[in-house]
Amino acid sequence: MSASTTPDPAGGDPLAGPVALCSREPRVPAERLVAELVPPPRFDSVRFDTYIPDPAQPSQRSAVKVLGEFAAGLGGDRAAGEGRRGLWPRRQRRPSAPEPRGVYLDGGYGVGKTHLLASLWHAVPAAPEVKAFGTFVELTNLVGALGFQQTVRTLSGHRLLCIDEFELDDPGDTVLVSSLLSRLVAEGVALAATSNTLPDKLGEGRFAAADFLREIQGLSAHFRALRIDGDDYRHRGLPTPPAPREDAAVSRLAHQRPGASLDDFGALLDHLARVHPSRYGALCEGVTTVCLTGVRAVPDQTTALRLVVLADRLYDREIPVVASGVPFDRLFSEEMLNGGYRKKYFRAISRLTALARDGERVAAG
Template sequence: MSFDEKLKAFPSVREHYDAMAAAGEVDPDQAQLALADRFDRLIEELGEKRLSKKSSALGWLFGRKTANREPVKGLYVYGEVGRGKTMLMDMFHALVPVKRKRRAHFNDFMADVHERIHAHRQAFKRGETKQEDPIPPVADALAEAAWVLCFDEFTVTDITDAMILSRLFSALFVRGVVLVATSNVKPDNLYRDGLNRQLFLPFIDLLRWHVDVVNLDSRTDYRLEKLNRQPVYVTPLGDTAQRQMDIAWEIVKDGVEERSDVLTIKGHEVPIPRAAGNAARFSFADLCSRPLGASDYMAIVRRYQTIFIDDVPALDYSRRNEAKRFILLIDTLYDHHARLVISAEAAPEKLYSAPSGTEAFEFDRTTSRLFEMQSAEYLKAAEEGDPRAASDGAVTGV
C-alpha cells in the first residue's frame, strides 16, 4: 500500500502510525504516539479555523474575531536525529485539511526568501515599486501561498538569516500563518554562539509565543541502529572501502535529499560538499588540506553530529600541516560527542609516521581516540549524547 493509499485508509496521524506499527514498519514508541496525538489535535484546531472562515458572512465575521483572539499555535518539535520527527510531520502535512500549505527544508525556504528579497530590491531600484522595505511584500506573498508552513531541519547558522527571521516571522504570524517545524535543537539553542546573537534573541521569544515546543524524547535512533551494524573505520582504501562508505552514507541519509551547504564563520565561508539532515560528508582534502581552524571545525560539528571523512592518507613529516589539522579535527569531533565514519589508507596507529616533531607525540592521542570512537561504548554513549562516558581502551577491531 502506497503512502497516499494509507492516508486515505487511516485519516489521522495516530491511525496511520498504528497501522505502520501493526505492519512491523515501526516499533511502537510512547513518545512518538504522544506526538502523533498532538499532531491530530492540531489538525482538528486548523480544521475548525478553516471552517469558521467558510461559514456564513455573519458567522465568518464572528469566527474571525474569535480566531484573532485565540490564534492557532503551531508546533516546534525537537530531538536527536533519527527519532521520527520528520516522519510524523510529513503525515501531519499530508493529512491537514488545508489547501494553502507548504512543506520545505528550512534551508530551501530561506534561500527562497533571500531570492524574493533580492528581486524586490531590484524592482525598487528600477522604480517598479515605491515600497522600499522588502519584508512586508515578501511576507504577503508567502502567506498568500501557504497558511500552514512545515519546516524540516529548522536551524540557524547564518547571520543574514538570523537578522531576517524576527521581522519576517513577525509579519507572517500577523498574517495568520501557522508554523510547524522539526529541529535537532530546542529554541533556546538556535544560533547558539552566533555573531551578534543578542539581536537574534527576540525571535526566540516570538517563536515560543506562536508555537508549542515538544521534545520528542524517543528511545531509539533507528538510523544509528542500522549504522551500528556497519564498520565505522574502513581500511585499506579501494573499491571495497568506497562501497562500505556509500552503504553507511545511504543508511544515515535514510531517504533525506542530499545537498551541499555553506557555513559562514567569522567572515569566511566553509563549504559542506555533501549534507543530509544531521550528517555531512567530506574528503580528507576538504577538511585538512584547506586552511581551516578550530572555530571552523566547531561550527561544522555543531551543525552536523555525524561526520563522514573519505580517503584519509597515511601522513608523514612532509605533510605535518595536514596532520596538525587532522589532530585538531579529531579532538573537536571527540570533544563534541560526534559520530565519525572514516575511510583511511592505514589503521590508526599507522596513519602518521615521523622520526621527530610534536605532531608525532600528539598523534598518539589521535590514534587512541580513533580507536575509542569505534568502540561499542563510545557509539552508544554518542547516541545518548555523552561519548566521554565511554570507557578508555574499550575498542573494537579495525
C-alpha cells in the first residue's frame, strides 16, 4: 500500500509521514471546554435500544427501564421567563421531590455504564445547550478555567448534568465538585453519575454505592443508586487480545495510513507529564490511528494514571491503536493491579485491548 495523498485529518502533509503526539502541545480555551460537554464520539449514536443487556443479568434490563422513565420525567418546557432558575419556576418549585433528582449507576468496569449515561443524555427531551455530559476531570477543569461562580452560572440553566467516572481519589476535588453540584441541585438541575474506586477500596472492580453517597456528603439524598451487574462486555465472548507487532511493522503502517501518529511509548509517557490531562483529547484530535513502538510496563503510579486518562480519551474518540512491545495486559505491575487504583488500570487495559482489536482491523484492511 502506498502513502495516500488524501488530506491529512491530523493537519499535516500525508507525504511527510505520520504526526507525533509528542510534538503537540495543545491549548484549549475555556469556551471550548463548555461546548465540548457532550457525549464523546464513541457515544454519539448510542441509545437505550442499542444497549444489549446480558440475559444473565436482569439488573441491566431494569436499569434501562428506570433510566428511560427518569429521562421522560425531565421533559416539560422551561419558559423564557424562568431564566436560568432550574427545572421549575421558583413559584412552582416543589419543596421536596417525590423521587430523587439524580441517579447513580453502580457497577463494575465494562458493564455499559457510560453507554447508559450517554443514552440518558440523548433521551432527555431538551436541546443540547441545556444538557451537559462530561467526565469528572473535565468538570474540574471547567471550574479551573471559568472559576466556581461562573461555572455555577453556566450550568445552572441546564436540565441535566451527567458526570462520568466521578473521581473520589482526591478529597479536595471531591469537595469542590460536591459543592458545585449542591448549588446546581438548588437551581433544579438533575444529576446522573458513574464513579470509580476510592484508593483504599480493593473490591472486585466495582465501587460501592454507599461509599459514593457518603463521599458526596449532603448530596446523597438526591441520588437513587442503580446497580448494574455483569462482566466486562468488551471481553464477553471476544477473542484474546491481539499480539503486539514488530517495531518495523508499526512504523510501516503509520507511514501508510493518512492521519496516523507514530511515537515511542516511553517518549510519549514523558510528554504526557508536560501536558495537562484536560488537553489529552485535543492532543489526539484528528488522528486516525495511534501507532506506538516499544510499549513497556509503566514505571510508576503517577505515569500510570496519566496513561489511564489518555486511554479514556482514545477510547471515547474510537481511535484504533497499533503497538509493538509488551501486550497491554502487562502495562501495570501486580502491585498496581492489587492497589487502590486497580479499577482504573483494569479499565485502561480493557479499553486499550478493544482499541488494539480495532487496530488489527485497520492493519488487515
